[in-house]
Amino acid sequence: MDLKQLEYFVRVAELGSFTRASIVLDIAQPALSRQVRLLELEFEQTLLLRNGRGVSTTDAGKLLLEYGRGILYQAERLREELGRARGALVGHVALGMPPGLLKILSVPILREFKARLPAAKLSIREGLTTSMQEALISGRLDLALLYNASPSPDVDLDPLLDEEMFLVSRQDDNKVPAQIPMRDLPNYPLIVPSRPNAIRMLIEGELANLGQRPSIALEVDGVSTILDLVAEGFGYAVLSRNAVANLAGKQVFQLCAIVEPVLYGKLSLALNSHRQVTATQRALIEIVQNVVADRLAKPACKT
Numbered sequence: 001m002d003l004k005q006l007e008y009f010v011r012v013a014e015l016g017s018f019t020r021a022s023i024v025l026d027i028a029q030p031a032l033s034r035q036v037r038l039l040e041l042e043f044e045q046t047l048l049l050r051n052g053r054g055v056s057t058t059d060a061g062k063l064l065l066e067y068g069r070g071i072l073y074q075a076e077r078l079r080e081e082l083g084r085a086r087g088a089l090v091g092h093v094a095l096g097m098p099p100g101l102l103k104i105l106s107v108p109i110l111r112e113f114k115a116r117l118p119a120a121k122l123s124i125r126e127g128l129t130t131s132m133q134e135a136l137i138s139g140r141l142d143l144a145l146l147y148n149a150s151p152s153p154d155v156d157l158d159p160l161l162d163e164e165m166f167l168v169s170r171q172d173d174n175k176v177p178a179q180i181p182m183r184d185l186p187n188y189p190l191i192v193p194s195r196p197n198a199i200r201m202l203i204e205g206e207l208a209n210l211g212q213r214p215s216i217a218l219e220v221d222g223v224s225t226i227l228d229l230v231a232e233g234f235g236y237a238v239l240s241r242n243a244v245a246n247l248a249g250k251q252v253f254q255l256c257a258i259v260e261p262v263l264y265g266k267l268s269l270a271l272n273s274h275r276q277v278t279a280t281q282r283a284l285i286e287i288v289q290n291v292v293a294d295r296l297a298k299p300a301c302k303t
Helices: 003-015 018-025 029-043 059-085 099-116 129-138 182-187 198-209 223-231 241-247 279-295
Strands: 048-051 054-057 092-097 121-126 143-147 155-170 179-181 190-192 216-219 237-240 253-259 264-272
Touching (some): 003 018, 003 029, 003 048, 003 054, 003 059, 018 029, 054 059, 092 099, 092 129, 092 279, 099 121, 099 223, 099 241, 129 143, 143 155, 143 198, 155 223, 155 241, 155 279, 179 182, 182 198, 182 253, 190 198, 190 223, 190 237, 198 237, 198 264, 223 237, 223 241, 237 241, 241 253, 264 279
Parallel strands (some): 092 121, 179 253, 190 216
Antiparallel strands (some): 155 237, 155 253, 155 264
């Protein structure tokens, strides 16, 4: 048994599929199957049960998965400790962020990460809440900033702050008052991402509590494109002030407060609940918490 074989097995077992694991690991599926089969031959036990929907672990496979996670964690810790002996933490960490926060947070996070962990590597990837949750579970991300994430036994959530959401309209739109009650939101045709986007589910959930549904003008998966369409008069958006400020470019918009109730997007830092946190990841967690508190928790200037 070698660590690479063990990593292959753990990823296949966690994802329940050779196909998905081969994509995550960037290895051909036949080669991945062969390596896992060699592991089974070495232990003289069947570790995975193949079926039409994917794979499931046998009792022996469950035991190896439990120990395998620990072994891989200890191997990563060893690399970190050897790096620490040279005077610096090492390792690679992948962080996911939503589009509205990428511009405002990526540079300060990278700057602080390089200053504190010069021998380590950081990847920052853009994504929406649902796709980033899946990436956390599959191991493609180590940490992620998520809006309105649904509770999951596979993901631990550390709430960071609540961001107020606004109805966004063209600058010259005189139909929108300074604030509107939530019950009046269906009067404004919205340009929103497709389900299960977190902000869309938040809007639909709050309106459902009032016995109403939103008026959907267009479904578009991209905040910058949504703002472009709002600027062209195709409808309205519901976004945070930070998202508008960082993705509007030279365009100017009106922000209308939503009240009764106020609509908040809950921002959390998420980790895979089945994996132990390495020292490098722990350092990044502290950096992200500090940058979010410094850049987002302070009141923003009025638009």
